Amino acid sequence: MGQQLLTVEHLTMRFGGLTAVSDLSFTAQSGEITAIIGPNGAGKTTLFNCITGFYKPTEGQITLQHEDGTTYLLERMDDFRISQRAHVARTFQNIRLFAGMTVLENLIVAQHNTLMRASGFTIGGILGLPAYRKAERHATEKAVRWLDRVGLVDRADDPAADLPYGAQRRLEIARAMCTDPKLLCLDEPAAGLNPRESDELNRLLQSIRNDIGIGILLIEHDMSVVMEISDHIVVLDYGEKIADGPPLEIRNDPTVIRAYLGVDEEEEEPVVEKLVTEAVTGKVAPAAVVAAAADPVVPEAGPDSHEGRP
Amino acid sequence: MAETNGARKSLGAILVDCAIAALITFVIAAPIMGLRTVNSPGGMTLQQHWGKVLTAVAVVFFGRLVLQLFVWNRSAESRGLGQLVLRLAVAALIGFAVGTAVCFLTLGADNMSLAAAMENALLAMPWNVATLLFALAVFSLSYGFFPRNAAAAREGADAANMLEPLGDLFKLALLVVALALPFLPWSDRYILDLAILILTYIMLGWGLNVVVGLAGLLDLGYVAFYAVGAYSYALLATIYFPLWFPDWLMPYAFWIALPLAGLLAALWGIMLGFPVLRLRGDYLAIVTLAFGEIIRVVLTNWADFTGGPNGISGIPRPTFFGIPLDSSDEGLAARIGIPFASIQRIIFLYYIILGLALITNMVTIRLRSLPIGRAWEALREDEIACRSLGINTTNTKLTAFAIGAMFGGFAGSFFATRQGFISPESFVFMESALILAIVVLGGLGSQIGVVISAIVMIGGFEAFRNLDFLRAVFGNEFDPAQYRMIVFGLAMVSIMIWRPRGLVTRREPSIYLKERKAVSGELVAEGRG
Numbered sequence: 001m002g003q004q005l006l007t008v009e010h011l012t013m014r015f016g017g018l019t020a021v022s023d024l025s026f027t028a029q030s031g032e033i034t035a036i037i038g039p040n041g042a043g044k045t046t047l048f049n050c051i052t053g054f055y056k057p058t059e060g061q062i063t064l065q066h067e068d069g070t071t072y073l074l075e076r077m078d079d080f081r082i083s084q085r086a087h088v089a090r091t092f093q094n095i096r097l098f099a100g101m102t103v104l105e106n107l108i109v110a111q112h113n114t115l116m117r118a119s120g121f122t123i124g125g126i127l128g129l130p131a132y133r134k135a136e137r138h139a140t141e142k143a144v145r146w147l148d149r150v151g152l153v154d155r156a157d158d159p160a161a162d163l164p165y166g167a168q169r170r171l172e173i174a175r176a177m178c179t180d181p182k183l184l185c186l187d188e189p190a191a192g193l194n195p196r197e198s199d200e201l202n203r204l205l206q207s208i209r210n211d212i213g214i215g216i217l218l219i220e221h222d223m224s225v226v227m228e229i230s231d232h233i234v235v236l237d238y239g240e241k242i243a244d245g246p247p248l249e250i251r252n253d254p255t256v257i258r259a260y261l262g263v264d265e266e267e268e269e270p271v272v273e274k275l276v277t278e279a280v281t282g283k284v285a286p287a288a289v290v291a292a293a294a295d296p297v298v299p300e301a302g303p304d305s306h307e308g309r310p
Numbered sequence: 311m312a313e314t315n316g317a318r319k320s321l322g323a324i325l326v327d328c329a330i331a332a333l334i335t336f337v338i339a340a341p342i343m344g345l346r347t348v349n350s351p352g353g354m355t356l357q358q359h360w361g362k363v364l365t366a367v368a369v370v371f372f373g374r375l376v377l378q379l380f381v382w383n384r385s386a387e388s389r390g391l392g393q394l395v396l397r398l399a400v401a402a403l404i405g406f407a408v409g410t411a412v413c414f415l416t417l418g419a420d421n422m423s424l425a426a427a428m429e430n431a432l433l434a435m436p437w438n439v440a441t442l443l444f445a446l447a448v449f450s451l452s453y454g455f456f457p458r459n460a461a462a463a464r465e466g467a468d469a470a471n472m473l474e475p476l477g478d479l480f481k482l483a484l485l486v487v488a489l490a491l492p493f494l495p496w497s498d499r500y501i502l503d504l505a506i507l508i509l510t511y512i513m514l515g516w517g518l519n520v521v522v523g524l525a526g527l528l529d530l531g532y533v534a535f536y537a538v539g540a541y542s543y544a545l546l547a548t549i550y551f552p553l554w555f556p557d558w559l560m561p562y563a564f565w566i567a568l569p570l571a572g573l574l575a576a577l578w579g580i581m582l583g584f585p586v587l588r589l590r591g592d593y594l595a596i597v598t599l600a601f602g603e604i605i606r607v608v609l610t611n612w613a614d615f616t617g618g619p620n621g622i623s624g625i626p627r628p629t630f631f632g633i634p635l636d637s638s639d640e641g642l643a644a645r646i647g648i649p650f651a652s653i654q655r656i657i658f659l660y661y662i663i664l665g666l667a668l669i670t671n672m673v674t675i676r677l678r679s680l681p682i683g684r685a686w687e688a689l690r691e692d693e694i695a696c697r698s699l700g701i702n703t704t705n706t707k708l709t710a711f712a713i714g715a716m717f718g719g720f721a722g723s724f725f726a727t728r729q730g731f732i733s734p735e736s737f738v739f740m741e742s743a744l745i746l747a748i749v750v751l752g753g754l755g756s757q758i759g760v761v762i763s764a765i766v767m768i769g770g771f772e773a774f775r776n777l778d779f780l781r782a783v784f785g786n787e788f789d790p791a792q793y794r795m796i797v798f799g800l801a802m803v804s805i806m807i808w809r810p811r812g813l814v815t816r817r818e819p820s821i822y823l824k825e826r827k828a829v830s831g832e833l834v835a836e837g838r839g
Binding site: 052079081083096097098105109116119126153156159161162175179 | 677682696697709830
């Protein structure tokens with residue numbers, strides 16, 4: 001077990017009358033893969049957006065601690081500073097590569113801040129000082145190392161959009177890794193991958209964890225991936241944590257089985273029930289209950305359709 | 311209507327289709343174009359213009375026929391020699407027919423019987439031959455230039471890849487011609503003036519290319535920075551420098567004011583940038599448009615400071631390291647012992663703008679391979695991904711605005727010193743639109759594309775003034791310059807239909823590992839502001 005890396009305390013995110021994440025607390029260690037699972041609309045992506053600064057949480061505190069003891073209060077930082085200073089990197093559920101740039105360029109852009117300093121904030125670069133050329137060579141070497149790891153060296157000079165889907169997913173992970181993160185947040189990295197690709201992904205994530213020792217936060221629906229590689233699983237349902245523990249424990253947890261693994265027609269009912277109880281206690285406007293009863297998917301559509309867009 | 315693929319129509323079906331279109335045209339055109347009420351001494355009379363109606367009908371019929379045969383109904387297997395000859399023959403006939411039809415309109419077809427109109431038309435054989443040649447040219451071009459579908463477009467891109475070395479040669483040739491232009495035998499004052507104008511627009515296009523092409527921020531008010539640069543130089547050189555500096559420094563006014571004007575324009579770029587940081591796409595375009603207009607309105611109304619609509623005159627000319635280019639004994643000509651000619655000043659101005667433009671180009675090319683330039687392009691591709699990688703998008707956008715504005719400011723100072731007089735009328739929205747059109751037409755982000763489209767657009771505009779031979783065809787009242795906006799608009803529409811990403815669509819990667827492969831324009835984002 002590694003050192004405490006991420007601490008989420010009493011995190012709540014509301015969109016108008018809808019509570020996407022409600023009073024959520026958990027921790028993630030460095031050198032571990034922490035999986036966040038839960039049915040669609042459970043608030044997983046909202047949680048990611050809060051950690052990476054794309055949303056400002058309504059309540060709660062998110063703390064990131066580096067090995068040297070520096071702590072960062074992520075909920076108070078701008079999104080780009082979270083990557084720049086606190087070294088949290090992320091990938092997106094719908095892949096967000098720089099499609100018109102080459103694979104190599106994608107990885108060089110990821111090292112923007114290092115290169116920016118090396119170029120003397122552009123001025124030295126314009127004058128053609130050698131320091132920048134050296135830094136760019138190092139950046140290329142690092143990019144090639146990562147391309148080698150994800151098996152894309154041969155495609156380095158091709159546009160990112162020309163890669164097949166699975167390769168784009170791997171490239172996005174490599175790009176995130178090029179920012180030297182301490183915490184890597186992966187939003188459904190195995191979505192749309194075939195069994196062989198998803199097996200390769202498992203090995204890639206395990207090697208990142210074991211060799212580099214950073215913490216990985218993983219949203220995933222593919223249980224084979226989750227159960228095989230994660231050290232720790234947090235289960236969300238309708239914005240609340242219903243279970244938290246190692247994979248074996250989660251696999252046998254009756255709450256999880258009922259709420260997530262053993263879903264059938266009953267899947268949609270808890271929304272209405274929950275909203276009714278909340279309405280009674282005055283948390284949610286009655287209109288939301290009516291809407292939820294008419295179409296149980298509606299209240300959950302909010303946060304996910306805003307995915308990645310503050 | 312447009313059959314892009316699938317079964318091809320038979321000739322009969324095509325003719326019927328064209329006839330229907332022609333009939334509709336006749337029904338619409340007959341009352342509108344064919345009959346005109348005129349006030350005459352005996353009251354109102356009706357004039358008949360059947361020639362015009364027939365022209366419209368013929369143009370629609372044959373135009374549709376051409377489209378049906380060569381654009382909508384083309385198939386890959388129709389490339390055999392027999393097909394080619396047949397199509398050439400048809401194209402020639404159509405060209406002849408259209409030429410004849412156009413003559414109805416042009417050779418005094420007004421108020422004339424059909425027979426007389428016909429007779430006139432046949433007299434215009436040379437014109438017909440010209441049309442025929444034109445039709446042939448369009449026909450042959452239509453095979454390679456207009457991609458029918460994505461596959462054909464890709465084919466074209468491959469062909470362009472093979473022409474890569476030629477592209478570098480072309481750039482080199484352009485540069486050599488540009489450097490040698492003043493000494494070419496046919497260069498006179500007119501050519502040089504035109505070249506200076508084109509180079510000014512190339513420089514403005516390159517400046518705007520940073521904002522629109524690289525960073526993907528749609529800026530409709532770019533002329534504001536051009537104005538800031540021009541007014542900065544004009545005001546500094548005519549009012550402030552005489553107060554601040556001793557007389558011996560005054561000959562250097564242009565060279566001192568040039569960087570200041572660029573800096574001031576960059577400052578204004580940042581001032582525009584701040585409020586629009588959160589805006590995207592259409593909203594950004596509207597605010598920048600308003601910004602351009604605000605600057606112009608302020609320049610017009612703040613008469614105490616800017617001279618208002620009267621503008622500023624007596625703006626000093628640039629000097630050659632302090633030596634003026636005039637006919638005095640102190641002038642450059644006298645000092646190096648050659649007779650003075652006013653063209654020397656034009657040549658000097660030409661080299662100044664050429665140098666400024668080349669510097670703009672070199673800086674932009676270098677910026678593209680620096681982190682800031684890559685961040686601009688990444689911003690155009692995906693702003694959210696940029697932020698997730700720790701790129702400060704606020705600063706990135708502001709630097710794009712500032713650097714684009716700075717180049718605009720340099721161009722503005724040059725404009726002021728070249729004209730010697732500036733007024734708000736030079737900085738209207740039309741200028742912004744023209745610069746943006748140059749950038750878009752050239753292909754967003756492409757440096758050489760800007761050059762080609764600036765030459766085509768500014769040079770093309772100018773060429774209309776010289777089409778005097780058309781008077782021989784259309785009669786003495788015909789002024790080709792009046793039609794330039796129509797032709798310009800048509801050309802823009804056609805290019806946007808057939809080459810929607812501009813003339814040069816490929817993006818050169820800023821870094822490569824083994825092999826520099828251009829990125830197809832289809833993959834490159836246009837930016838949403």
